[in-house]
Structure formats: C-alpha cells, structure tokens
Amino acid sequence: MATTERLTSGGVGDAVLRKEDRKFVTGEGRYVDDLKLPGMLHAAFVRSSFGHAKINSIDASAALAMPGVHAVLTNATLPVETGVLSASNPGGDVRHPEQAILAKEFARYVGEPVAMVIADNRYLARDAADAVQVDYDPVPVVVDAEKALEPGAPLVHAEYDSNLVKTLAHVTDGFADALAKAPKKISLRVVNQRVTPMPMETRGCIGDWSNSTGEVTLYTSTQVAHFVRTFVSIVCGTSEAKVRVVTPDVGGGFGAKLNTYREEFAVCAASKVVGRPVKWIEDRTENAVATIHGRDQVQYYEAGVDENGKILALKFDAVQNNGAYNQLLTPSISHLTLFMVPGCYDIQDVSITIRQVFTNTTPTDASRGAGRPEATHGIERLMDAIADDLGIDAAEVRRRNFIKADQFPYTSATGLAYDSGEYHETLEVALELSEYAGFEARRAEAAKRGKYRGIGLSTYVEVCGLAPSAVTAALGIGAPGWEHSTVRLHPTGKATVITGTSPHGQGHATSWSQITQTELGIPFDDVEVIHGDTAFQPYGLGTYGSRSLAVGGIALYRSLGKVREKARELAAHLLECSIDDLEWTGTSWQVKGSPDRAKTIQELAYAGWASASLPEGIEPVLEATTFHDPPNFTFPFGTHVCEVEIDQATGHVEVVNYTAVDDCGNVITPMIVDGQVHGGIIQGLGQALFEETVYSEDGHMLTPTLVEYLVPSAADVPPMTLHRTTTPSTSNPMGVKGIGEAGTIAASSAIVNAAVDALSVIGVRHLEMPMQPSRIWNVMQEATS
Amino acid sequence: MIPSTLEYTKATSLDEALAAVKAGARPLAGGMSLMPMMRLRLAAPGAVVDLGGVPELVGICEDGDEIAVGAMTTHRSVANDPLIREHCHVVAQAAAGVGSMTIRNRGTIGGSLAHADPHGDLPAAILAAGGAVIVRGSGGERRIDVGDLITSYLTTSLAEDELITQVRLPKGAGQSAYAKFHRRAIDWSIIGVGVSIGADGVRAAATGVGDHPTRLTGFESVLNAGGSLEDAIAKAGEGLSPLGDLDGSTEYKLHLVGVLAAQAHAEASSR
Numbered sequence A: 001m002a003t004t005e006r007l008t009s010g011g012v013g014d015a016v017l018r019k020e021d022r023k024f025v026t027g028e029g030r031y032v033d034d035l036k037l038p039g040m041l042h043a044a045f046v047r048s049s050f051g052h053a054k055i056n057s058i059d060a061s062a063a064l065a066m067p068g069v070h071a072v073l074t075n076a077t078l079p080v081e082t083g084v085l086s087a088s089n090p091g092g093d094v095r096h097p098e099q100a101i102l103a104k105e106f107a108r109y110v111g112e113p114v115a116m117v118i119a120d121n122r123y124l125a126r127d128a129a130d131a132v133q134v135d136y137d138p139v140p141v142v143v144d145a146e147k148a149l150e151p152g153a154p155l156v157h158a159e160y161d162s163n164l165v166k167t168l169a170h171v172t173d174g175f176a177d178a179l180a181k182a183p184k185k186i187s188l189r190v191v192n193q194r195v196t197p198m199p200m201e202t203r204g205c206i207g208d209w210s211n212s213t214g215e216v217t218l219y220t221s222t223q224v225a226h227f228v229r230t231f232v233s234i235v236c237g238t239s240e241a242k243v244r245v246v247t248p249d250v251g252g253g254f255g256a257k258l259n260t261y262r263e264e265f266a267v268c269a270a271s272k273v274v275g276r277p278v279k280w281i282e283d284r285t286e287n288a289v290a291t292i293h294g295r296d297q298v299q300y301y302e303a304g305v306d307e308n309g310k311i312l313a314l315k316f317d318a319v320q321n322n323g324a325y326n327q328l329l330t331p332s333i334s335h336l337t338l339f340m341v342p343g344c345y346d347i348q349d350v351s352i353t354i355r356q357v358f359t360n361t362t363p364t365d366a367s368r369g370a371g372r373p374e375a376t377h378g379i380e381r382l383m384d385a386i387a388d389d390l391g392i393d394a395a396e397v398r399r400r401n402f403i404k405a406d407q408f409p410y411t412s413a414t415g416l417a418y419d420s421g422e423y424h425e426t427l428e429v430a431l432e433l434s435e436y437a438g439f440e441a442r443r444a445e446a447a448k449r450g451k452y453r454g455i456g457l458s459t460y461v462e463v464c465g466l467a468p469s470a471v472t473a474a475l476g477i478g479a480p481g482w483e484h485s486t487v488r489l490h491p492t493g494k495a496t497v498i499t500g501t502s503p504h505g506q507g508h509a510t511s512w513s514q515i516t517q518t519e520l521g522i523p524f525d526d527v528e529v530i531h532g533d534t535a536f537q538p539y540g541l542g543t544y545g546s547r548s549l550a551v552g553g554i555a556l557y558r559s560l561g562k563v564r565e566k567a568r569e570l571a572a573h574l575l576e577c578s579i580d581d582l583e584w585t586g587t588s589w590q591v592k593g594s595p596d597r598a599k600t601i602q603e604l605a606y607a608g609w610a611s612a613s614l615p616e617g618i619e620p621v622l623e624a625t626t627f628h629d630p631p632n633f634t635f636p637f638g639t640h641v642c643e644v645e646i647d648q649a650t651g652h653v654e655v656v657n658y659t660a661v662d663d664c665g666n667v668i669t670p671m672i673v674d675g676q677v678h679g680g681i682i683q684g685l686g687q688a689l690f691e692e693t694v695y696s697e698d699g700h701m702l703t704p705t706l707v708e709y710l711v712p713s714a715a716d717v718p719p720m721t722l723h724r725t726t727t728p729s730t731s732n733p734m735g736v737k738g739i740g741e742a743g744t745i746a747a748s749s750a751i752v753n754a755a756v757d758a759l760s761v762i763g764v765r766h767l768e769m770p771m772q773p774s775r776i777w778n779v780m781q782e783a784t785s
Numbered sequence B: 001m002i003p004s005t006l007e008y009t010k011a012t013s014l015d016e017a018l019a020a021v022k023a024g025a026r027p028l029a030g031g032m033s034l035m036p037m038m039r040l041r042l043a044a045p046g047a048v049v050d051l052g053g054v055p056e057l058v059g060i061c062e063d064g065d066e067i068a069v070g071a072m073t074t075h076r077s078v079a080n081d082p083l084i085r086e087h088c089h090v091v092a093q094a095a096a097g098v099g100s101m102t103i104r105n106r107g108t109i110g111g112s113l114a115h116a117d118p119h120g121d122l123p124a125a126i127l128a129a130g131g132a133v134i135v136r137g138s139g140g141e142r143r144i145d146v147g148d149l150i151t152s153y154l155t156t157s158l159a160e161d162e163l164i165t166q167v168r169l170p171k172g173a174g175q176s177a178y179a180k181f182h183r184r185a186i187d188w189s190i191i192g193v194g195v196s197i198g199a200d201g202v203r204a205a206a207t208g209v210g211d212h213p214t215r216l217t218g219f220e221s222v223l224n225a226g227g228s229l230e231d232a233i234a235k236a237g238e239g240l241s242p243l244g245d246l247d248g249s250t251e252y253k254l255h256l257v258g259v260l261a262a263q264a265h266a267e268a269s270s271r
C-alpha cells in the first residue's frame, strides 16, 4: 500500500509527495557541518580510554606547543557553572551524580570527555588531542547491570553506597491474591540488549559567544532546541534571553538528539575563552561512545493464567542499565516501560519493579520507542510462551486477553487512560493478509529445502503524544508537554507556520502545509513552515515520542481555527452581515446561499493587513498563536506478522515475509506514515537480527565502528505488506495518534516470535536478540544433541 | 575518524609511482581499506601516491594460458569480465560478492591482495584458483604465488618499495566457485571458501580461518585421493583454528568451513 502518486490537492489525507525532499535528495540540505562562520576554530575531545579510572594529571604541553593550537581546556579551566542537567526525577529520590562537562576526578566510561583542544582545523585539533597526556589510574569496572547490583560490586560513584539509581514500583491492591489464585504460573526471562540509535548525521555543534554582549548562538543538531537553550543558559551562566539555539537540517535523531550534551555546553564555554566561534563535529567512532545508547534492560516475567490462557496477574521485575550518569531523561525511559507492561491486554492486576542501575558504560536514554519497545517485546514473548505452554494458538491467546472495543476508554492497571482501540480488528485483518491460516504448508515446503520456517505475531499498543503537562509534572519531569504554533497570513495571502516541533526527517513542512490547506484554504504550496530556531519561536518542546502531530499538529489546528474565526469577523464586517450569516466554503467565508457574496481567505489576509476598515475591537493582521497542552496521550496500536526461514546448516535467519497492520487514527500524509512504518520495522529488524552494543568486562567498547555494529542496509530489507485500519483518537479534534515509533515497537517481537516458532519443531522455546547466526546455530546444536 | 595530515600525489606512470613508493609514499589504490585505516588512525602514512592515474595498471587480457589482470582493475570489472567468468570463475564470483556496489566500483584486485585482510575474499579465491602476482620494485620484476604473498595479518612478502603490477589468473580454473557466509548483504565474509576443480585435481582455500588465506589441505587430499565428499567435508577444517569473536566461536567457524566447502564444491562441479 505504498502511496507515492502526487495528487493535485494537498489537503489532509492526500497522497502528496514531501515538500522537503527535493532539497534533501539533491544534496542541498544544510547541516551543522555545512556552516562555516568567520574566524571559526575547531574542537576535538580527549576521551577516556578506560571504563573507570582516576585522573591523576593532564599534561597538555606538547599539544599547546603545536602551531595552530589555541587552547587545551580541562575541568579546571572550562568556564561553566554546573555539570550536565537531567530533567528527570520520577517519583523523587533519583540519584543524580554530578556529570561535569569535562571529567573531574574520575572518568567513568570509555569515551567520557576529559579535555578539549581548540585548534585552527579539525585535523590539527585531532593531532593535538592525541598529544595530550592523561595520567590515569584504572580502578575496578562494572558494565553489567545485574552484576552492578551484587554486594561488593565496584561502585560507579563512590559517594553512594550502591549502584542503584532508583527503584520504580507499582503494585495493584489485588495482585497478591490474583497471582495466588491463578491455576498456572508461567515465567520468562527476556534480555533487551543495548543498542545505539545511530542517526546518519552524527551530532555536531558550533558555539559563538560574544564577550561584549554575553550573547551566545549555538548551532546544534538536536531534536529539542529550546531545552538546549534553557540548559545552556544555566550551565554557561548567562541569561536565557541572550541564548539563541539554531538547528539547521538534522539528519536523523532516533532519540539520540533528544538530549543536551556536554559538547553543546563545552563549545559555548570554549568560544567564550578563545573569543571565536568553536565547532565540533562528532565522528562515527566517537558517536559510538559519546552519544547515548538505548534499551539494556533485563526482564523477569511471571504470569498467573487460567486454563484458557487468560492472564489474571502479571509480575514484572526488571533491571535497567542507566549507564554512568543520568542524561536528560534517562530515569524516565524505564518509567515508560512501567506504563506499558500490560500492553494491549486486559490485565487487572500487576506488580512491577524496575531497578535502575549505574554502570561504567555510556548513559542510556531515549532510543526510538524509548521504554515502550522493551515492554512490548517482553509481553509479546510472554504471550507466545503462554500459548506454547497451554497448547493454544498464538493468535487465539491474544484474542482471549485483548481489551475489547467496548471497554474504551480503558483505564490500564498502570493508570493510563487508553483513548480508543479495535485490537481484534487489526489482528483479524493481519491474519488474513499474511495468510496465517495456510502457514503449515509453507513450513512443510521450507523443510524440504533445509529451512526451518516459522511465523510470529506482535500485537502492540503504545503511548504517544507526549505529554499532558500535569502528567509530566506528576512523573517528576521538570518540563511540560505542550506545544506551540503560530500561523501568520501575509498581505499576499501566503502563510507562514511557525511550529515548536523540530523535524529531523519526519516531513512536518509537508504535513503542516496539508493541515493548513484543509483548515484555512491556503494552498499547500503557499505555506512555509519554520522550525528549529529559538529566535522565531516563543518556546517549543521539540520532536520525540511520536508527539509532533498529536500535540504540535493540534496546536497548529487550533491556531488555524483562530485565524479562520478572526477572518470570519472581518468578512462579516466587509460584507456587512452578521457572522451567523456566513458559512465556510473551505477557501472563503460566504453569505449562506449567496456564492457571489464571499471573501476568500487571501482577500481577508490582505484586508486584515491593510486595516482600511476593521470591525471594532479587532487588531490588524490575521495571525494567531496557540500553546496546546494535550488533555491525554494517544494510543496507536496494531498487529505485525512476520515469517522467517532459518538455514539449518548455518543458523542464518532471513525474514521472508512481513505484514504490518497499523492503526494511528486519522492519517494526514499517507506516504509519511508508510515511510515511518517501513523505517520503524527496519530498525526493529536491526535489533532483532543484527545490532548490539557490546562492552568487554573491563569496560571496553567492542562495537566502535559500523563494521562491528551492524545496522541493516537497503539490501537487508525484507518484503513488507502494509495496511491500516482507522480508529480515530478521542484525545484530540483531528483524531490523530502518531506513528513514529510503532514499527520499531512491534517488529522485534514479531521477528523473534517467528524464529522461536521456526525452531519449535526441535524444541526451542525462547531466543535472545540479536539472533546472529552463531547464536542460532548454538541453540540448534543444543536442541538437537 | 580524522586522518592525520599527509602529502598526496597522483602518479601518471608506473615509473613515477615506483619512484614515489621508493621515496616512502604509501600506494593508494581504491582506498576502500587504506582510507578507513587512516581515519581510524591505524595507518598514518606521511605521504600517499595515488595509483589511479597509471594506465599500465588497468585492464584484463589473455596471455597464453593465463589471464593478466592489471592491479588497479576494480572488483566490478573483474566480476563482469567474460574471460574471467569463463576461465577463472571463482575469482569473478568472489569479486561480485565484495561489499556493496560502491565498494566494488572503487576497490581493486591489487589493493585487496596487498592489503591482506584476513577476511578478504579475493585472496582466498585467487589462492584456490592457483594465481600469482607480478611485482616490481627497485630490484626489478618478480613473480610471487599468491600462497607466498600473504604471510600474516595485514602483512605481505612485498618489499617496502615494491608494487603489485599484475595479477595472473590460470585459465584452467573454469570449473570453480566461491561460497561466502556473512551477516548483512554488504559484509565481509565471516568465512569464505573457494574451490577449483582443475586438471591437477581439487584446490580449495578459505578466508576468515586465520591470519592469512589458507588452503584446505584436509578437504583437498581426501578428494584428490578419490575419497567421498562427506569425508572431505569432515576434514575441511583440519589444521585450522579460527579465533572466536562476535561473529562466532571457533567451533562454529570450523563448521562453516565444511558447509561452505560443500556448497562451493557442488557449484563448481555443476559448471
């Protein structure tokens, strides 16, 4: 169902092509690294090569002696007020150790910045960084989160008595009883491995500090320009009103750029020292250690079920590896896991405990799906384990546990209010499209070719549209969840839309133009969308958590409505009638039943600007601003079905068929939704088959380049069939939900479930990710020996 | 991934290239291995000489019972060449499976041999075919069998001032094939095996099994003594001990050697 034809109209739901693609596919995108400021210098960081070490001394004399080197800054000399700040303190009592911008006394993970070199060019900066001598005393290291909790484990932060960051807990009153009464208990341990978000464009930033005015401009590749501005002002000690953050084109984020990083503060502070702009561009191996990782959660499930496979009580204990420090949202990521533990199933009683742990590794934080893929992967493996244990079909066990359509709005055992859902319908459509019923014949045919073939399901629900501000506050996040929009009509009838969202590949210029065409009658091509520059926006919360449409899109919708209503008053004035006599035609206000007595929106834009005659109490210019705080989250859902073949000789797993039926409510841009689902599935496939960020026991990164860290390439993309059902959200007036993470959330479990099903013929009941051939071969050897 | 500062020259003749190498410059062929090494600072040559402008080093032609392939011939040209496909199939097939299209368009046969990557496909395929290289340096020109060229991890028997000018492929290796096992479409071989069934019997060689491409002597000797394929496969890993790593254990890799030897042998037999 890929929709690529450009239709003539450009309204909501039309299959338009993306406005921004011409620029990107012809190489005219402009990224941070394309910016060159007069007098600009270049930074390189000296990073810890130890997982944990005491820094005795730093000798920069050789580096400073190199011609063209301007400064070598360390913790002692970098002018900052604080370390990196975290916005996340779920439930209070989270341990937030100081994360100095440059390491102070200890380096706690490989890649932690220890010193910063400023030089004439990037090559020289790197040469000089290599010449800085750091005297380290290595101390004991712990990288595994479960081991970090054992008594006597090396302490990542000596000021605490353990490596525990925080325990998140949630138990329903009836849980103990319900579990005790359940006739059958089924347990499962699931490891959700560490991954790296790996945007194509690594991070990069330029700090430009004016010592005469105290103003600073930071160009940075981020998803959250305003957060960065607020934090730069605090960390670097200047007024927030003097900080401007600009995000030029951003080549992908996947959560990696939903953060504020040491380097962003460091280039500002360094620019203050040298009095010239300072640029830093992260290289790929640096990205592997200096940018946040994701996942790294070990889960223990125990389900109490009845004879029919209905879950009566669910116990979930997990250990979450936070890495060496808490980044912007680190402690909140596994809180999202907590929320989604019951998934799309009607489970009344739960007991959830998540212990977050410090280790000597790069901090983890949001990586596409952020906490929710962990919950979905685990419960979807559990559903298959229950089906397997009780001899019930995997689809049937899901049907028996689903929240039914008439139960919405539904309050989950973790306290979320699911807006709308038709879980049975997406399942049945997906089973039909994937020819689930005829699968056994395909299994038998594959066996003749030396392949184990299997089929797997993932039925998911996710929470997006982050977030109602009262909820973020209740969760201990020191930031709201609303979004801003401004709509401005120009005298010529063209429109500028200013949005607080921060697209980095999502195509907001296209979707926002469609919404503007439908709601205000300004043609798609007459709309310009501005984003990612704090000089233009009052404030924006940015793009992450599938929030842009469900929150930012609604902010836009509301501004468009305000402009339309103001235009109506103006039209009534000019047409000398009452506003109640007017009807909206889609492009003009018209006296009911009299097409010759009408004012187009363009005419009204001119009249509003010209102000020759305005109704009483109405200000000039058609312009409106909205700060929209969503009343609730949205809950997209769907069913993915995967078929794999496993080579009996080598253990190689190949996805041979993939069907996705997603429901994200009403659709604005079909091709963008398809693209998000395609990309999401590929990222989930990456985690299922290829990707794992690996540390040695002594803290060294074993996957520092793309030779070891395997991201899927175009040639690894399986055949995919996409389909949609449409269940509008009741949380917002456009009925939209969000689709940015759904594919990733659903895919890994569909693929693993298919592989487990394939090997079920030799008695295999569980597989961990990534399912690399050697791991599968070992499992097959054990099963058949 | 920032290389250190270096001097770059582009040679327009073989003599110019040889002079530059003698003066200490590192030869740069397709750059598909040298550039990443420089970016990772595993190599930091003070000067490089680009061989891309030396016409003598490019091209494929028949020369008696051999095919002469210029060192700068790309993987893509090798993979698509009718002569090589017909008479030395294993090498064409290995070249066709290198990395991705972009890598094959730039990477060269000479660069692959000189680089001596323990997971490189071309060295094993050429070893299975029984090929050799012609090298030239201040001591003049000499011929080295590929089996004697690569001595260990990223190390060859080339003298500092020597360049590979030509690769010589035997024409009697038409009944041959290359089987490769890797994870993603664009990856290096975890294990790769070339098999050639020629007038003097079966030759087989593997990559990924040690610090240099290695003849599968166990496999060869069973088949050349008239033994069964099953016995040959069972002996395929004899004498080898590939290192266990993220791609798999020693045991798994030895298992793969047998699987791939069987696969390549079956395909070679059917040609």
Ligand SMILES: Cc1cc2nc3c(=O)[nH]c(=O)nc-3n(C[C@H](O)[C@H](O)[C@H](O)COP(=O)(O)OP(=O)(O)OC[C@H]3O[C@@H](n4cnc5c(N)ncnc54)[C@H](O)[C@@H]3O)c2cc1C
Pocket: B026, B027, B028, B029, B030, B031, B032, B033, B034, B035, B036, B051, B071, B072, B097, B098, B099, B100, B103, B106, B107, B108, B109, B110, B111, B112, B114, B115, B117, B119, B120, B121, B122, B162, B163, B164, B165, B186, B187, B188, B189
């Ligand atoms: C993403 C990726 C995937 C790849 N996948 C594979 C794969 O699947 N299989 C595979 O076999 N290879 C693979 N390669 C490597 C590829 O085959 C390279 O082309 C090859 O290893 C080196 O050839 P080059 O022409 O690029 O040599 P360069 O990188 O230019 O040089 C390599 C080395 O050889 C030396 N050298 C080059 N030419 C000569 C000469 N004529 N005489 C003496 N010394 C010389 C150089 O000084 C240098 O030390 C891959 C590379 C990449 C980047």
